Amino acid sequence: MTSRNSILPKRRLLATAVAFIVSSAAQAAQAPATVAPSGTTTQTAPVATCALGSFLCPPRPINYNLCRPNAMLAFYEPAITKDTTLRETAVTDVHSGIDDGNASGVKVESPEPDVYHLTGGVRLERADQVMRADDVTYNSASTAYDAKGNVRYQEAGMLVSADRMTGTTTPNQADADHVTYQLLQSRGNGVADHAKVMDPQHGRFNMATYSTCDVGSHVWEFRAKTMNLNKDTGVGEARSATMRYKNVPFMYLPYFSFPLDDRRKSGFLYPTFGSNTYSGVYLTLPYYFNLAPNYDATVEPGFYSDRGLMLGGEFRYLLPQSNGSFDLHYMAHDKGEDQDVSHTSDRDGSKQRWLLQIANSTNLGDGFHFGANINRASDNQYFRDFGNDIYTTGVTLLSSSAYVSKGGKYWSASLGADDYQNVDAGLPNYVAPYRRWPRGTFNFNAPVLSWLDGGIDTEIVNFRKEDPAPVSPGFPGQVDGTRLDLAPFLAADFQGASWFVRPRIEYRYTDYRLDTDYQHYNYTQRDPSRSLPIANVDAGLIFDKQTSLFGTDYTQTLEPRLYYLYVPYRNQNNLPLFDTSAMSFDFWQLFTNNRFSGADRQMDANNLTAALTTRLLDDHGVERFSASLGQIRYFSDQKVQTPGVAPTNFAGSDYIAQVAMQFNDDWRMNSSYQWNPNKQQSPYLNTDAQAFVQGHETDLATVQVQRRLKGDGIINFSYRYRRNVMEQFDTSVVFPVSERWRALARWVFARRDVLPVYAPGGIGPFNTFTYSHRTLDAAVGVEYDSCCVAFRVLGRHFVRDYTRETANAIMFEMEFKGLGSFNPETGSFLRRAILGYQ
DSSP, rough: OOOOOOEEEETTOTGGGGGGTTTTOTTTTTOOOOOOTTTTOBOEEEEEOOOOOOSOOOOOOOOHHHHOOOGGGGGOOTTTOOOGGGTTTTEEEOOTTTTTTTTEEEESSSSSSSSEEEEESEEEEETTTTEEESSEETTTTTEEEEEEEEEEHHHHHHHHHHHHHHHEETTTTTEEEEEEEEETTOOOEEEEEEEEEEEETTTEEEEEEEEESBBTSSSSEEEEEEEETTTTTTTTEEEEEEEEEETTEEEEEEEEEEESSSOOOOOOOOEEEEEEEEOOOOOOEEEEEETTTTEEEEEEEEETTTTEEEEEEEEEEEEESSEEEEEEEEEEEOOOOOOOSSSOOOOOOOOOEEEEEEEEEEEEEETTTEEEEEEEEESSTTTHHHOTTGGGGGGGGGEEEEEEEEEOOOOOEEEEEEEEEOOHHHHHHHHGGEEEEEEEEEEEEEEEETEEEEEEEEEEEEESSSOOOOOTTTTOOOOOEEEEEEEEEEEEOOEEEEEEEEEEEEEEEEEEEEEGGGGGGGOOEEEEEEEEEEEEEEEEEOOOEEEEETTTTEEEEEEEEEEEEEEEEOOOSSSOOSSEEEEEGGGGGGSSSSSSEEESSOOEEEEEEEEEEEEEEESSSSSEEEEEEEEESSSOOOOOTTOOOOOBSBBBBOOOEEEEEEEEEEEEEEEEEEEEEEEEEOOSSSSSSSOOHHHHHHHEEEEEEEEEEETEEEEEEEEEEETTTTEEEEEEEEEOOSSEEEEEEEEEEEEEEEEEEEETTTEEEEEEEEEEEEEEEEEEEEEEEEESSSEEEEEEEHHHHHOEEEEEEEEEEETTTEEEEESSSHHHHHHHHHHOOO
């Protein structure tokens, strides 16, 4: 029987309060789930795959696609509204006699007219709330109720079943026996012997469990003797709790607290553990302090079996005009040895080890901004000894900077400093770049006419070297000094729909003031300078037509381009090299006015670049194929070089070709090739310790292929060759073995390398580019995923530093979905090591 004439007062529904006990037990970070009707599998949205070619893919979100149909959902009614705001105005519908064909009907068992006894299967519905029970007694005057037998309750956020529920709706209080619950927004579920609601914001469990696994099949779960939930503070508290995996307890906590919503709270974070070749077994146990809404702190005590105790701490703040963080790790006494294999350690017997990291961004007002990023370590062995994951062990240089900047519509200026610290345990400290203390810049670029811009680029820097390299006789050393670089320019832009011409003229003046000991570093002038004009013209045409390939329509372009550059020669041998080196030659270098980085060298040029590019664009404008070919023709000798490199008289540069294609979303290929038409003496001796001439051969060749496998799998292959530098193969794969298992692997193999060798007769050692046939990096592992548990095991063998010393690492990561994971560093490493990994 169904009646629209409610016998209960408006806005009241029996036993709604029990839901509050469990409504927020899930962690706030947990991904929402979609509840399916009975008989279907609970699924989350499909995982979006990372686009091919992405340098770093985001982590895969938590999903429950592997969960079985949930038996708890047998009484779930998907047609019920999810809008909780309708409760205040909705009328409560009462249905009774559902189970016995209305033979019992509604009975009033008390002479008092406000007491109702409903039997035979009772259903009460209001808005998103539905309650069912075998037997319900309700007092409309006191709002007291007593529901017995197969009690089931549903609302927008949860499902609850119990043997019996008693309480009042005003005030909202309830008791329930033998409770089973399911949270619909987070898959959290569990049972409790007894549940009590003191008011809508406070609840208590006795002998309770919580898990995100399938109901009745908990791979893992929390069990607590008592659990108190306080929605006012957003904090839950559990006492005498254990965490169990397959019913085996592996963690006991006499007391712990946990968040009920997005509000932060103080408490322990997941520990990190593992092993390091140089520090032994380590364990860290961080504790988080929620100090205020706009600042917090984390204290991280750690223990290394071979070195001792380390204390770490991080403080973060967010102010109206400033935000940043302060991070310090400190070991007062390192009981381990200074394993200075390469004799480059700068510890000097110190037992104190530390790492400092400071970041700040501050709005100073009136358009001024201050930014700082400070990174310093106690010594250059720190990351080798305390690199707790297989990514940070590869850190070789720490950079620090602090700048005040301001900008306008056409200009920008900055004043600050840059500092660098070598942290490669196999290299001496003089390999670190110069400190720039201080450095100032001013850049101005404004339109003069509609087709003409004018401006100036300005930089002044004071360079300092804390650990200069030893001075070699007759060779310029690492002298300190100040450099001023000014470059005013005029740049025009003429263009149409299918053509462009962009002339530019510039005058570059660079002035130095070296320290008084400049002669010790083999310089003849304290205040050398250089000034010269630079002129170039960049012009191109763009043709297009419609074409078809493999049954698909494309727009094909043909883009010829010419670039002329003129820079008169100036002798720059007396100028120091503060931050300048010759850049690697590539396609971009065909159209630049300087092949050197930094301002200490400006190339001389009388060159003409000719290049041709063709592209295929699909109907959406996406580039599916491109190919380019180009070369620089030299009309004069190339006289400006870095120290130790002789001038050249080449007629032309390398021929450069590059191809990129991706005709669908499942595979892509990139390739580049450089052929050297010139002959030049090699910078290395051959294996017989003899000088030899190189040329008329390949200078560079690269191939990269990426193919998607079975949806979320991927395979990468790349070949890299640069003459006198390296020849390497790099292969990686993520292979879906099944719905639950994925195999992971990466192998970087060096076929040729720069190595120290001995010539016949025992001559040497000396460095030469020769065959090495060695593994630089190899990693292999497996991943397992299930409804509520995932884990990853990864082993890695890799070259640590320039000493070519190798190391091994094994890492294990386990994730309890909805709670987080232990040792999450492996995912960060794999996203960097395997292109396209998610």
